[in-house]
Amino acid sequence: MDTQNPSAPTRAPGRIPADVPRAGIVHENVRHHSHFTVVGNHLAQHRELSGLAIGLGVHIQSLPAGARVDVRTLAARFPEGTSRIAAALRELEAHGYLRRERHRTPDGRVRTRTISCNRPGATPAPEEPRRQQKPKAKPLTVPHPEHRPSPTTLQAATDLLVGLHRADARLTLSRRDAERLAPGVVAWFERDLTPAAVRHTLTRDLPDDRPVRSPAALLAHRLTALLPPRTPAFGTPAPPDPVRHPLHNCDTCDRAYRGPEPGCCPPCRTAPRRT
Template sequence: MDTPQISAPSRAPSSGVVHINTRHTSRFTVVGNHLTQHSELSLTAIGLAAHIQSLPAGARIGIKHLAERFPESETRIAAALRELEAHGYLKRTRERLPSGRVVTRTVSYNQPVTGATPAGAPRPQPEPEPEPEPKPKQQPQPQPSPVRPAPAHLPRPETDKPAPVPAPASIPAPPRPSLPEPQVHDLDRHRTALDLLADLRRHEPRLLLGEADIHRLAPAVAAWFERDAHPDAVRRTLVADLPGSLTRPAGLIAHRLTTLLPPPLPTAVPAEEPAPRHDPLQNCDGCDRAFRAPEPGHCRECRTDLEEAA
């Protein structure tokens, strides 16, 4: 009797990896050994290339997005992308959209490319040049068509664009004027100024000032008092015509104390001395000559003759 031949099972290798393969029917990616066994690519680059080839078209593979997905840092991922780009498995180009935004286009190749053409891809053949058509014996010359102005909505050529006007240099804002200061420090005026500023909230609740602002503004109020401004007049100036929305009452008070500071009163001119008073003219009772005297009588000569006669 014939003994049936029974094939002996293949013996496992004594060392190294043992493969147990299961045929995939869905959700698989074919990766060439030229990538998985590449001798110049790092393990990070090989794994990243396999991951990119398994992604659907349009998936995001930016450095930050990959760093959020995997534990490798952005530096290692960027270096791996550069390796794949240098060995022809990846191509990245930057394009400007019509809106002006610059985006990066990434193309993944499952076969490494050399130059701009993938390995194994058919190269475009040059098209044959068409034979020149025979010219007619008499060819009518075309009439020049009238030049029509271009529509206003079409963009002009780049050469017609005017040169960009440089933006004017920013002018620094002038410094704010400092608060007025009294020429002579008067303790009574300073106390009156402190009381006036603290009392403003009774006349206008929105003019509630802090203690630090009151001490800062008091010398300016004292400068008004030094220029003979009455406290009631100063209070009316600070309270009148307030804006609808008042958020910084101390700034408004400082602005008014600075810009509305009255000038000093002019120096009083002394009264002029009265003109010398002249006595009225009188007619002498003796010689009837005119002379000046406060009362009627005799002139000086007649008075002398009378004294000698006596």
């Protein structure tokens, strides 16, 4: 009966390339194209941080802005208890990888904000804080109504704007944008345009199969650039018709002329008299 040697290699070892170390770790790397985080070796190979602190530091740097990194949240994510996680967070804070700042919210409460530093001691580039800040909404310039509109008129204008997505899904507006654009629609109402006419003007001739990056900006432009002229107000008196005098025969030349009274025609009245 044949016996098998479990220690025998399944195949002959190949020749080791010259650039591969004969001992220690060998890396088999594949390039990441998404879902990756760049971590400095100063953290990954830190000589004074514990392994748990290094792991938490890498985990925190991989989280999106706004994620919770308090002790209870991290303890629910990892098997280590709250005491070990709290100690690891203190390590990261002592070496500058975490910073805690207290700030007051608009409602008067004091909150603690945790800041993760991927390179302690370095000053962030000016474009980095700007990139992290939420961009402010650009002001929308629209025509202003001549008179202060009633709440009912403003509501009708807002509802018209909110419903534009039924004509074209690219014109979907938030409630806030619709309320900012509503005074411009009211200005159109003051020019005796019906809601159907306003809706048709705002939705016609849109580019086919092209995305609309900012529907609010597009509508603000159309409300301003396509604003029709103001129509005359009701009750404005019409200019009087020109006066048409009756016909008369001139007493001198017997020619017909128009005038308020009979007598001589204008040429005969101005002709010099014969003596």
